Amino acid sequence: MIQSKGYAAQTPETDLAVWDFERREVGAHDVQIEILFCGVCHSDLHQIKNEWFPGVFPMVPGHEIVGKVIKVGNHVKNFKLGDLAGVGCLVDSCQVCENCKEGLEQYCLDGNTQTYNNKGRDGVPTYGGYANNIVVREEFVLHISDKLPLAATAPLLCAGITTYSPLKHWKVGKGHKLAVLGLGGLGHMGVKFGVAFGAEVTVLSTSPSKEAAAKELGAHHFVVTSDPEQVKEVIGTFDFILDTVSAPHDMNMYLSLLKTNGIHICVGVPTEAMSVQAFSLLGGRKSVAGSNIGGLPETQEMLDFCAAHQIVSDIELIDIKDITASYERMIKGDVRYRFVIDMATL
Amino acid sequence: MIQSKGYAAQTPETDLAVWDFERREVGAHDVQIEILFCGVCHSDLHQIKNEWFPGVFPMVPGHEIVGKVIKVGNHVKNFKLGDLAGVGCLVDSCQVCENCKEGLEQYCLDGNTQTYNNKGRDGVPTYGGYANNIVVREEFVLHISDKLPLAATAPLLCAGITTYSPLKHWKVGKGHKLAVLGLGGLGHMGVKFGVAFGAEVTVLSTSPSKEAAAKELGAHHFVVTSDPEQVKEVIGTFDFILDTVSAPHDMNMYLSLLKTNGIHICVGVPTEAMSVQAFSLLGGRKSVAGSNIGGLPETQEMLDFCAAHQIVSDIELIDIKDITASYERMIKGDVRYRFVIDMATL
Numbered sequence: 011m012i013q014s015k016g017y018a019a020q021t022p023e024t025d026l027a028v029w030d031f032e033r034r035e036v037g038a039h040d041v042q043i044e045i046l047f048c049g050v051c052h053s054d055l056h057q058i059k060n061e062w063f064p065g066v067f068p069m070v071p072g073h074e075i076v077g078k079v080i081k082v083g084n085h086v087k088n089f090k091l092g093d094l095a096g097v098g099c100l101v102d103s104c105q106v107c108e109n110c111k112e113g114l115e116q117y118c119l120d121g122n123t124q125t126y127n128n129k130g131r132d133g134v135p136t137y138g139g140y141a142n143n144i145v146v147r148e149e150f151v152l153h154i155s156d157k158l159p160l161a162a163t164a165p166l167l168c169a170g171i172t173t174y175s176p177l178k179h180w181k182v183g184k185g186h187k188l189a190v191l192g193l194g195g196l197g198h199m200g201v202k203f204g205v206a207f208g209a210e211v212t213v214l215s216t217s218p219s220k221e222a223a224a225k226e227l228g229a230h231h232f233v234v235t236s237d238p239e240q241v242k243e244v245i246g247t248f249d250f251i252l253d254t255v256s257a258p259h260d261m262n263m264y265l266s267l268l269k270t271n272g273i274h275i276c277v278g279v280p281t282e283a284m285s286v287q288a289f290s291l292l293g294g295r296k297s298v299a300g301s302n303i304g305g306l307p308e309t310q311e312m313l314d315f316c317a318a319h320q321i322v323s324d325i326e327l328i329d330i331k332d333i334t335a336s337y338e339r340m341i342k343g344d345v346r347y348r349f350v351i352d353m354a355t356l
Numbered sequence: 357m358i359q360s361k362g363y364a365a366q367t368p369e370t371d372l373a374v375w376d377f378e379r380r381e382v383g384a385h386d387v388q389i390e391i392l393f394c395g396v397c398h399s400d401l402h403q404i405k406n407e408w409f410p411g412v413f414p415m416v417p418g419h420e421i422v423g424k425v426i427k428v429g430n431h432v433k434n435f436k437l438g439d440l441a442g443v444g445c446l447v448d449s450c451q452v453c454e455n456c457k458e459g460l461e462q463y464c465l466d467g468n469t470q471t472y473n474n475k476g477r478d479g480v481p482t483y484g485g486y487a488n489n490i491v492v493r494e495e496f497v498l499h500i501s502d503k504l505p506l507a508a509t510a511p512l513l514c515a516g517i518t519t520y521s522p523l524k525h526w527k528v529g530k531g532h533k534l535a536v537l538g539l540g541g542l543g544h545m546g547v548k549f550g551v552a553f554g555a556e557v558t559v560l561s562t563s564p565s566k567e568a569a570a571k572e573l574g575a576h577h578f579v580v581t582s583d584p585e586q587v588k589e590v591i592g593t594f595d596f597i598l599d600t601v602s603a604p605h606d607m608n609m610y611l612s613l614l615k616t617n618g619i620h621i622c623v624g625v626p627t628e629a630m631s632v633q634a635f636s637l638l639g640g641r642k643s644v645a646g647s648n649i650g651g652l653p654e655t656q657e658m659l660d661f662c663a664a665h666q667i668v669s670d671i672e673l674i675d676i677k678d679i680t681a682s683y684e685r686m687i688k689g690d691v692r693y694r695f696v697i698d699m700a701t702l
Binding site: 062109114117119176179246262270273276277278279280283284285286287288289290291292293294295296297298299300301302 | 623
């Protein structure tokens with residue numbers, strides 16, 4: 011076994027703290043990565059606090075992982091020592107069901123294996139990226155370009171693919187009006203991708219103070235959703251809303267902002283059920299859809315797209331010892347737009 | 357003005373009763389139809405009871421209207437005296453917005469004019485088909501084939517187009533597994549169209565007693581949704597659910613029955629908001645969509661399709677004096693599958 015060091019929550023009630031644990035030995039198809047940076051996703055906090063479902067404890071969060079390959083198994087074909095590599099939200103899946111065969115491992119019909127807060131196909135708990143290393147079978151390891159700043163690349167592994175995938179799936183691009191709801195880790199990537207794909211992008215936010223920042227990210231318009239006058243002006247105008255908000259919000263109001271045939275795409279996960287009036291949908295053949303991260307081939311495509319277009323996340327690099335304080339700032343929305351842990355501080 | 361006779365609710369608290377009222381004179385672009393049959397839609401009851409929104413009273417319900425042309429205006433081009441003709445849920449729209457130009461008058465951006473419980477563009481209340489005649493501009497009048505039994509054609513004007521349109525829009529057909537939720541006026545038409553389009557059709561119902569009837573309509577399978585064992589067998593198996601139920605129901609359970617990328621299409625309108633967990637959508641890139649009747653060109657297309665394929669509604673012909681008792685039976689689901697008023701009894 012590989013002696014490893016990370017930050018873990020021992021229970022939902024305790025703060026994260028240093029924890030020594032074991033990773034499996036590097037198998038024939040495995041890649042071991044020395045983790046250099048790991049992004050801090052809001053879902054890390056949801057999960058260590060058991061807000062979605064009872065978790066697997068002790069829990070080492072983190073699924074926006076980048077680093078260097080330090081060991082490869084005998085049968086590994088696509089990675090070698092010293093390569094930059096990344097790991098996102100998934101570390102395994104059945105790889106034989108129709109979804110896996112289509113590269114939709116996130117929707118594996120046998121259930122995917124998540125990077126942390128899960129048990130692997132061997133029954134052993136998975137531990138995430140707030141750690142000095144990780145061992146993952148190569149099919150779930152991504153190539154990371156050396157043309158991008160490495161720390162700012164980490165959030166692409168979750169926030170990036172989570173927003174890239176639905177925009178690609180629903181073919182959002184030139185001629186479309188896209189609203190991005192919420193300007194946090196996911197939202198700011200949604201703006202960057204929406205702009206890169208050629209859409210006319212509007213940020214919808216309750217915080218007037220975010221307007222300048224939204225425009226800096228490339229957004230064409232900004233609407234303060236707490237101002238009824240501003241909202242009235244955009245009723246029936248959007249082809250798509252990319253909804254990155256995980257706090258409860260008024261779905262029927264947002265649905266009224268869509269054009270006929272418009273699609274409201276949820277990528278955030280509110281802990282409470284959404285309340286949707288049938289009339290809000292029937293009134294314009296509208297849809298509420300959900301999209302969950304992305305499969306491995308598409309994640310690699312996204313990373314390559316980002317390298318080609320010089321797209322990374324806007325980040326604030328933190329010391330891992332400040333993780334609890336950073337969570338508190340994240341809850342308040344006080345981060346532009348993603349904390350990334352410098353694993354040298356572990 | 358044209359002296360007319362119909363059945364009206366004077367208030368939401370009173371039963372329908374005979375009422376004499378006036379229609380406008382036949383204008384240059386108008387067609388006057390002697391109403392021979394009118395279907396009884398569940399939405400008639402929702403509206404006279406003010407269950408959706410405050411109505412326009414006195415209210416003459418009815419938007420599944422067939423009859424004979426008895427007068428045409430000077431500029432009417434497509435109808436002549438003696439033609440069979442139908443009127444559905446719409447009698448007017450702006451006719452110039454982008455949706456109207458695309459034949460999506462039901463989504464008119466200026467607001468469509470409904471056949472009853474609405475005010476026309478002249479400010480005058482509209483009165484529906486529980487009456488001896490109706491005057492409608494010709495763009496909103498449909499041609500009815502003489503190859504189909506006329507009374508059974510009436511429900512096509514609402515129940516027919518409401519189920520035909522979404523199946524066409526989402527291209528439901530060969531190779532698809534379609535579940536039809538609810539086997540009433542809408543549901544039984546959904547089964548007929550689903551089968552006609554080549555889909556493998558399953559009826560989902562809480563009533564085991566409906567299985568034989570569902571199979572008679574052409575459904576390939578039947579699942580009793582109150583039986584957890586039967587439900588378990590169809591988890592993750594449907595490409596589409598056509599949801600015709602207007603009583604509250606557990607959306608998250610039904611969403612679990614969809615395949616990856618599956619679409620739950622609502623055509624019924626529950627009076628309460630639907631409660632949808634984000635995970636129910638994200639777990640398989642699923643959607644909840646709504647569809648509202650259909651536009652005029654598509655309604656004509658549907659009627660022509662029905663004539664070519666000998667598709668009509670299964671009906672029970674009633675005397676208009678029995679309308680209140682028929683509503684009571686409709687609430688209990690005791691009708692196969694649509695009451696149609698024989699207007700000779702008025």
